[in-house]
Amino acid sequence: MNALIIEPSDFSPKVVLDPTKNVFELSGESRPENTSKFYVPILQWLEQYQSVLYWEKDKFGQGAQRTFEFKFDYFNSTSAKFIMDVLMQLDKMAQEGYNINAKWHYDKRDEDMKESGEEFSKLLKKLPIEFVEI
Template identity: 35%
Template sequence: MRNLVIEPTSKTPKVILNADLGIFEITGRSIPEDAIGFYRKVLDWIEEYSKSPLPETVFKFQLEYFNTSSSKCLLDIFRKLERMHKNGHKVQIRWHYDSDDEDMAETGQDYQALLDVPFELVPV
């Protein structure tokens, strides 16, 4: 399976989905006008990866800011990871946030409460 790398823009985050290592990252700002269009290729890629994942998958999220439509897409990503976890695969979500950003910490806690998958809050 080929890795997926999407370079950041002023409105979209950097995305690195490395199938060889099972390490995925989304970093930066996510305020695209068409979040569903932007995240569709990410969701499709994860769906394909989930058919034959590595023994361990780690997904690091380090977003400075994201809009409401991006938050729905993030939840869709989390649900796919949760499904992998429930199917017996080791999955770890790491939510990195600025230690001074209470809103982003709270958002991570909200996602953590919604999901049945290992979800680590990581202040930086």
């Protein structure tokens, strides 16, 4: 499956979803002009990736651990809804038994970013989230 790489801008995060390198990361600032236009391809990519994992598991058994890293400096409230969708999608994959986990990075001076991650995690059923202070 092809990687999805989006370079960052002043208002949109860097996206790296690269199964070959086993790197999955969203980082930077998120307040895109059209939030849905930015996040829908990411959600679609994840849906496809779930099919790939299903096929892999069927053929080779459970694969390696996949860690999705969230390293936001800032996201606006409209982005929050889509970040929730991304986490929900990952949660769905975790519920179906794939080796998926998440890491929520936050600046140690930014208690709000930590709390946002905690709020998100309260809405998830299975996805393990590790909080990483930087």
